[in-house]
Amino acid sequence: MTFSIRRLPSLTARWHSTLLHSLLSSQRRCYSKTISYDSKLHLPTDPQEWTKVFKGSTRINHRISLRNPTTAAAIADAFVPEGSRDKVIIEAYPGPGQLTRALLDLPKERIKKIILLENWESYIDWLKPLKEADPRVEIVEMDPFLWDTYSHVSELGMLDGVQKMEWNKGVHPQLQFISHLPSTVHSEQLLSQFLRYMPDGNWLFAYGRVPLSLILSEHLYREPQRVVAAVTGTARCKLSIVAEATASCTPTLDFAATQPYDQHFYPLPSLRRMAIDMKKDVRAIGRPYRTMTVVPLEDQLIGKGQMDAWDFCLRRLFVKKSTQLKEVINLLAPNARVLITAVTNPNLPESEQLDVSKRIKDMDARDWSILLKAFYEWPFRPLDLTIHDNYASSLRSL
Template identity: 30%
Template sequence: MSKVTRPFLATLPKLPHPELWSTLFKGSRARGQLRVSVMTEEAADMATKEMNIANNRDKTIVELFPGPGQWTRSMALGGAKKILAVENGDTYMDSLKVGILELEQASQDTIKVLPLNPADPYDEILDPSKNMLPGVEPQPWDHVHTGLTLVGSIPNSTFGERVLHELLLASIDRMGIFTLGRVEMYMFCYKDAVNRLVAAPGTPSRNRITLMAEAAADITPLMRPGLAHFHLPYDYQLLRLVPHEKPKIETSMEVMDFCLRSLFTNKSHSLNKVIKLLGPGADILLGRLSFDHNIKVKHLTLEQLNEVALKFEQWPLRPTVLYDDMIMHESKRRK
């Protein structure tokens, strides 16, 4: 960041006092729209410190779901080279004129607000003709990208968790933002979503998303400021997610996802009872496994699930159209 820009950013306007947010920023508690944003300067500055921007001032940030922009402001003041704030929330846009849009106008182009869908803005952001990421070049996958970071405040909803899950899958396939390299992520997420992402084998929260996350990235819970630091007041925690140099999946993504979806429909049952959901005759795979197949599905490690998926992929009689077969099984269970 230039010597001219730094003092100018020091004059960025403060956002309204947190006591006024419920009046000024009309969020929605409707299902699927539980947008939660960092509200206090204290929490925003703590998160920015965790990102270590001060020691890497050539960093471009893509921020998903910035809300009024408290974290955006902190990252700009903390030394980010450029911030692309991706926000299209209908419930926010009018009220954001006293928040993030004002920050954009005052930031001398350090902050740019993009009215795009935060769930999938990457075609637009990566379009060479738009030049939205000046100076950001693709980097080899053997190290974490030094000039680009993805951050966000994930909605407290199934939609929000789906956005995060799709990011993890994209990192495995090196799609979207990950076409530029091994981009680290800092995400504020609701505590229950965090518990599901990092749940240990045998714990109630462990599900197929846990396994896909474990296969895709190193996930480290960082700070948990408390409800009073967020609008709306939910218990959110900051995660650091760094894609693995090599994903911990030994089969195709399609096969692994099919196995996880099938087996975790009855995660409290033993594998030898549930494996038939992979297809007629799939119990023949049990004799090919190196571990005790009496184990309950929820106790399976990623290594054991990789073994199941690999044996399934090598099975000559496995279903050839996996997801049509899954739909048929789910329809039978509902009946």
């Protein structure tokens, strides 16, 4: 590593002393205009150097990555806490690998293998030195958004030796999925797919109740409470219901641990640009990011093979989410009003009855499970569960 000297701007004595201390105490910091990180084993420590090192990364500005090493260390310890043993971790969207480095710095008995899924070349260049330095690291240069990527991981034998556990035997103690979720609609699609695979035990859930450790936007987590929406919240949506029916979604660290954005993450927009974008777009760079742990429920409210039916009913009825269920039940199919009788049968235990005066957006996951049970038992339920593209728009015009 080389250091070059340049004239420092005029500073107060206090700030000059602080800056000089930083230069002397950190072997990884470089204040030259041309930066040389020969091994790329260590990431820059100065925030502004990230922009220089990853020049041209505006093409993937939606790829939010941890930058602050102290924050990364705290998150790593929370994701893989003391007591963990021989974890096999799939880390998607690691970026240049600040969190990866923090995971590798944990006591070695906690992690047996880390499989990195990254497809951006400039980031891969900063991950390869980790593989060279630590035999626990594997790199798959493929897009984590594509499901073929995960099939490829299995085909390469990277999950050989990972035990498949029965669903009722607890959370999987070895296999774990960790990911930064992009600040795009793709993050919602990914999270939705993760949740939808749980009831049938597909994807990684073929190995059992595999926990997901996520770094995601506050928009997706709570603003507007897409996953952990309050039952009567205006933001309650299809994703909220599926999440409630399939998994426990809880914060890993306090929200304050990753705030404000510019102290912890990359890319770093200018304050002016950030202020403008945040007024226009809930997914703008600079909006808060946080951590979340997702653990599949042992008792899934969505039965095996029923995800398509849940999706059909949710999409049909959420078009009129502010309307009472009894008023919109026929949106499921002609003569679907017979389901009202089925779910309000006084001979049923109270826990199996449904208040059909509830608005769609006020129904919780257990309400939906009662409705879906009646729907499945209805002999005249539609067999074609396809929803055409013009369905929602035609209903909103009514």
